[in-house]
Amino acid sequence: MTNRESITAGQMSLLFFTFMTGSSIINIPAPLIAFAKNDAWLSLIISGTIGGLLLSCVLYLNKQYPGLTFVEYSRKAVGTWITYLLSIPFVSFLFHMCAGIVIDVDLFMTSSLMDETPMYIFSFIVLLAAAITAQAGIEAMARMFIIIITVMLCFVVIIFLLALPDYHPDQLLPIMPQGIKPVLHGAYFSYGFPYAEVIVFVMLLSFVRKTNSKELNKSMYMALVMNGVILIISVVCTIMMFGPMAGERKYSLYQFARIIQAVDIIERIESIIAMALIAGSYMKATITLYALTLAMSQLLRLRDNRILMFPIALIIVLLTLLLSEGMTKWEETVATIHPLYVSISYVFPVLLLTLVTWIKSKGKQSS
């Protein structure tokens, strides 16, 4: 790959953090609490750990094949045909995932803020912005997102702090009143979204500058931990505020912001938090789009890995319109099918490659 850009390990971890937190903060708490009730935070710990394991596979592969993306080293490890085979679900889920992110934005906007606007406007604008940003390259993305994510997190933290008087910590108890199954259910769900999506970074880690590769592992784990912490805090605060009933209403953080009343002036500030959250989803969509275009370009052995960005974005726009015919149907799909879908598309190929690589390296060692 000539003319490759490179970013530092810190920037890569930031992108990772943005990716994991971006759309999760708004979409995760409600369904999770619906499944796991008060113990939602336990589920997050479990699925976060699984995420950490997956991350370690990703980092291991990155170390074994420095400078190569997933598609490239998979070709080396298991050959072209198996790569193609593995890539079909991989790429298709990338499409699905990106469409999912935008669908979440669409549904959010049409259900709460601007319900008269047709959905395609939101899909179009978000994906247009994502495509243009991704075209600018990963360096530009890293630079932009640091500003946006800082602002976004500030808002989120302010919201949590402002709600301090309304918390009921007793809602957190009792722990596991119904056994472990709800916790597992929640873990299953949050593994599907967002923790298995760690795998997307197999395509992107190769962009880190060579000089920083040692720090990379540390910073990536840190980013994952930070993400886990933020999600757990947000879930815990939601439970403390609404109790187990939080699961009944979607978009917990938004509901949060609606209720806050402080200093007489700051009330009903949900629009601000809504914008912050949309920005988060936009960032995640941009990263996903970039990874997707890169994967497709490498699979088709194209020399220019940016030219396909706009058609792919267009397809995703159409997918968002087609897949989201009904909000409840979509939620059901996400809850039930996604964890399986993601296991086949993301987890399985990576695990396979990790295994193959490990065996090969053992083989080299012994010979």
Next chain:
Amino acid sequence: MEQGGSLGGTSGKNSSASTTLHNQKTGNNGGEKKPISKILEVNRQQIMDNFKDCYDFVFLPWRYGPELGNEAFSVYFDTLIEDNKINYMKSSLQDLVSHEIGQGTEVTPEIFMRFFEKHGVSSQTAMLIDDFDTAVVNLLNGNLVIFIDGWDKVLSFQAIGVQTRQITEPVNEAVVYGPRESSVENLKKNIGLIRIRIKSPRFKLESLLGGGESQTEVVYGYIDGCVNPETLAEFKRRIGTVKDKEILEVAYVEELIEDSTYSPFPQFRYTERPDVVAAALIDGKIVVLCQGSGMMMLCPGLFIELLQSSEDYYQRSIIASLTRILRLMAVIIALTLPSIYIALTTYHPELIPSVLLLAIVDAREGIPFPAFFEALIMEFFFELLREAGVRLPRPVGSAVSIVGALVIGEAAIAAGIASPIMVVLVALTGIASFTVPQYNAAIAFRLLRFPLMVIAALLGGFGLLFGLLFILLHLVTLRSLGQPYLAPVAPLRPRQLLDVLIRAPIKHLLRSPRNRHMHMPVTRKKG
């Protein structure tokens, strides 16, 4: 216009002057030197042909020597020369020969020539020229040129006396504390003002000649050791394009060498103040000056610097930091206030505190236009007023400003075209945009207000969010002379952040070079 040895740093030899003339259109093929003939009449004919129909061109024949038998003539431009220098050389030559050689000796031109060529001339800036085109250029630069019969060289010396403005207070960059010297239109004086502040032999100045009919001298300077060598190389590569263009102002140079012509954001900074230039040079920037222009250009210019003023460094650290934060808020207001108003009143009224909301609804009652058009009209009026205010001739000035204030303020409200809240907003936006120290950056923010208003009217907060995201994206990809425009915020360089939002005390800032973000890898301009 000055030439030769009086400028520190520029090469003072004649040969450089003549070699840079090769691209000129004096009717000569590049590279050939048209010699000066020994026959006075031939020279006279050539000169008169060249400067036919120039009424301010003066041809003064005179004689010298025993019995005034030898001929010579002086030529000069009456409008360029200082009056008392006209007879300067002539009278001294006429006296000289009879005194030097002695009474009664035969004086020939040969003796004359030997004197000049061997002894040199004691007059300050005299030169010997042996080709015709250089002589013409010297004439155009305000020199007095003397042709002597029988000699194939001519004497030329400086006599320029064109008036320039005195050094006064800066017009556009007033400060409360701090030096009040501003640059004028004379290149030599401007460079002098800078060089007196940077007493270092490492402060290098290089000159280039523009082309075409104006042949303006463009000078750029930097401090060797402070400037990033890659930036300098990139700058030199780009400034080569200046050579055959007619440069009338530094702004022409800016457009020729900037990274992105279509961006609303300026990539270089302008200043009138030598103290700002000196500080910038120490920071590793390159200054560009141009004969006949009072503005000095600093490259590269980053976004953060557009919001900084030299006064920040002359005031107390805390005050300066707070002022900077105030300016940042002013920028945000100037950019987004109308759009926020439109978005809130049209799409998100619940965000406005109820008391204020009632006031707004009350004020907007009876206004025929929706918020967007109201805002658009008022902003448009404001821009008209601002532009008219700049072009006003002074006698008319006060009348128009009274009318403007009355019309836009009171009458519009009374007529029901605009609500008082809107007028307040527009005024606030205008004032906020004037706090930006750099004029061309303020224009960028004012300009971007309008698309943001449109997109906020269409899609409310969502649209505003994405409008701002697009602007941010543009800023992130913009480069100034290869340096990332948003450094040191993005890419993040924590050590330089001391000078960005806050102004850390001087003892932290003086670890030189101050802004090390200059020393970063450069990306070439595309295409």
Next chain:
Amino acid sequence: MLEKIFVLFVMFVLILAYDVPRLKLKQKRERLAYGGLMLIALYFSVDYVSNIDMPKLHMVVTLLLSDTAEQIFGYLKAGVS
């Protein structure tokens, strides 16, 4: 329905306007890939505009997986009262 067609048309035109000058400089492989993706986009547009449920990839997935998914889901939910 008309507005859907119009919006999609605008999107296609914008994208093509931006990319066609760039495509001219690229090679056959890129053009083929681009064309292929635009065809897929066209296929989906027709699906969207005309409200017919045309076969899509995720349907395959849904079919294959939904049974297993339901089972797991049921198992996990069974513990809840």
